Amino acid sequence: GQSLEQPSEVTAVEGAIVQINCTYQTSGFYGLSWYQQHDGGAPTFLSYNALDGLEETGRFSSFLSRSDSYGYLLLQELQMKDSASYFCAPNYGGATNKLIFGTGTLLAVQP
């Protein structure tokens, strides 16, 4: 089977840096995606790691280490609007290109 574990909740203050970890037990995926979802809204794409290492996209960075079965999302210069749920999701590509979402992390940014 496959499993994806994330911390259920993280709290941080505005301007800070926060790291959301994702550990997984799965194989055969092409890369690891990260999505953000505000309460009641649609998930939106944040970042994707096709290869091991760090990918930087503005205030968001994501890291993948396949040998450690581990990835993380790094959010810098936190803003109140970053309060949302964050999901890691392996992308299985190929003919299906399906995503399997992790347990999700609820980030609360405080003033």
Added chain:
Amino acid sequence: GAVVSQHPSWVICKSGTSVKIECRSLDFQATTMFWYRQFPKQSLMLMATSNEGSKATYEQGVEKDKFLINHASLTLSTLTVTSAHPEDSSFYICSATSGRGYNEQFFGPGTRLTVL
């Protein structure tokens, strides 16, 4: 670009009735569409993957006779919840990919189904 719409945004129905939810890609042709359900404060659970003109592939544990998926064109997929019951009440979200580049999934705004 890459906008996905869903209709309706919310629906309330009586137990035993069927409900159809539409998912449309508005500005691109979607080679593949996906259907998820999400319970409050939980993650998205993939229900099925559908490719235009072929039968949907359902994830383990999802009843294909209860959740009928039709992907009639490259811009439209429908999910029909047949004989809905209160336990089917959930947030249903579709997504679509264009098949180009990384194959990023673009998500619709979701449909909140309440079965009385």
